[in-house]
Amino acid sequence: MCSLKGGVGKTSVTLGLASAALELGLRTLVVDLDPQADCTLALGAGVDGQDDVAAVLDDPSAETMRRATVPSSWADDGLDVLVGSPRSVRHDRVDDAGAGLDGLRFALSWVSGYDLVLVDCPPSLGGLTRTGLVASDRAVIVTEPGLFSVMAVGRAMRTIDELRRGAAPSLQPLGVVVNRVRSRSVEQAFRLEELRTLYGPLVLAPQVPERAALQQAQGAAQPVHAWPGAAAAELSQVFEDLLERALRAPGAR
Template identity: 45%
Template sequence: MQVVSISSLKGGVGKTSVTTGLASAALAAGIPTLVVDLDPHADASTALGVSPDDQLDIGRMLRSPRRAHLADNVVPSGWVEHARTNGANGRANSTALSGAPTSVLDVAVGSAYTGIYDRPDLGRRDLRRLSAVLAGAQDYDLILVDCPPSLNGLTRMAWSASDKVTLVAEPGLFSVAGTERTMRAIQLFRQEFAPNLSPAGIVANRVRSGSAEHAFRLSEMESMFGDLLLSPHIPEQANWQQIQGAAHSIHHWPGDSAKNAAALFDALLQNLLHPHGLAQTGTVRNRSLR
């Protein structure tokens, strides 16, 4: 089982879109996956089409983590039924379409209640709350934690429970600067709290192919972060809000644009789970932003 936090210091860079894109690729590949929606806005829960009944949301599970009984409180994503019934025009993996036990995409539902833990002063005991909840997650091969866009308590709680951290950045000045600061924060956090935590890499999201500024910033990110900048980059997707609003996965949306984006997330998931030559120190090269 791998636990991967999806993080960003800056809001609005498409962090939740990357989380759900990776979840879509995992479902298509037949990888039993849990998405933990740790952002108080709970956008990932909405996009994943969950319909909770009497289950506890993740905030209330964090309140009493040793009595949370995770397996009783996760909610199946509505995407699973889409995968079984429509086949995404043949794009999804046959294992995912067959209704086999590996067709698992569950959600620990987000809520505003988690906001009580999004403070900068959480102690070591509080930082272990998510780890205690996820102790009951043995049925999953992959856990994706959608973090809030901050470095407060919830993100640090997620990092404490994670094997890897994936950062999301747009190729723009402020986003790249925020990514550099976040990389340094990860280094400090590893030293003090989580020595086994490693950077899974940086996803360049919402890339515009015709933008000279984006091309310049991508080159700058390659110089600053080296192999930590993951490939492929994710282009700006014009219909992404429509897809998320319909609570569909990118793999189950018609059209060539969605098909191409789905293939990119397939490749990105493979590179995230099986990195080749990726540096594990998370060292940021010494280059100032221009």
Template identity: 55%
Template sequence: MSSLKGGVGKTTVTLGLASAAFSRGLRTLVVDFDPQSDVSTGLAVNPEGFASVADVLEGPKEKTVRAAIAHSGWSDYHEGGVIDLMVGSPSSINFDGPHPSTRDIWKLEEALAILESEYDLVLIDCAPSLNALTRTAWAASDRVLVVAEPSLFAVAATDRALRAIEEIRRGVSPRLQPLGILINRTQPSSPEHQFRIRELREMFGPLVLNPQLPERPSLQQAQGAAKPVHMWPGEASQEMAANFDTILDRVLRSASMSSDR
């Protein structure tokens, strides 16, 4: 999950997709690559006693990589699914310089290769910038889901993100592709939101995904309680859960097409 603009709900989408994967029984690894480390909190992980992504970036040896993996507290609510976390850290900002070396860009890919056979799905919550952390995350990815909100500034940030993905694809990782643009925090009654959604569709066509995600307080409530939205009561939360199920289907279809190549 990526956005070159903060505050669009990138971490919220990561947690929603993790909830969908968890409810489906998939073995899922979430990588907290945002120095704010909010996804670690949302997955009910206490980072004390674990290594972190900062340690992994310092040296992606197997012992360090495994020491940075924590089981999500979500497992207390449901059996069958596996949600693990590569623990985030504010210290990862030290690895977010503007000019990463080729060696640095491939460190997360090297780390994930150690764990590849153990998970069905890996979700990376990226930093909201285009410095080393995001480039490193993209180099380790097959697809990038760009999260946007229906605003003027987010439209411009989405355009920058797609251009940057193409730059990384051409120069670093030929397998990288945009999965699509997910419009978050929509208000159907807002003329401005509807205008911006039409603008995004005109600019980016079929890359704009359905469904768009409406603003729902229940989603923030579930994540504030560090619980999966699929297990939060109420019609609004179940509506959001169904939306994330649909988006997860798109993710899995795209991953299947990627593995067939």
């Protein structure tokens, strides 16, 4: 899950997909690569006294992976978190030679038993985002229907293409998730049409509507599927539909 513009709800979409995966009974690992570690917090992952994703990138071994992976409080079983940390920022430097970008990919080779791995990248083009993309089979770009966010999609697409020609030849763009959509906004409708013109079928349906229920559930460290109300039910169905689309992609992770 990547975005080159902050504030578009990339982590919220990651959490919504994790909620859908849990609801569908898919054993899921969420990798929190964002130094803000918001996914780790929202997933209720205990962070006392164990390693984290920074330690994994320092030493991508089976033992470090084991120590840095903890269960989410969302469920008794089936959803784990590779713990995020501000310390991961030291891995965000971009090396012109691409050195070190395969650390997470190597670390994930030590884990098994998951049906799905979701990687939440920081909102930048630095080393952490590139590391996350190199470790993935499919890239999801999260945006919102605004001018600067639409421009950032193009930069993300170019980065994915660059990595495909180098460090990640098997990486494919799964598509663009449009978040925080307001159905009555004329400006947003224009930007949505612009996205469809530029990227065609890569603009995934359905779009994620702007609903306070999503932030409320995450603030309470609960999956949106467990949150009461019609808005949460609407969002739950949206994320299930998006996850189904993602799982139809061959080799998706």
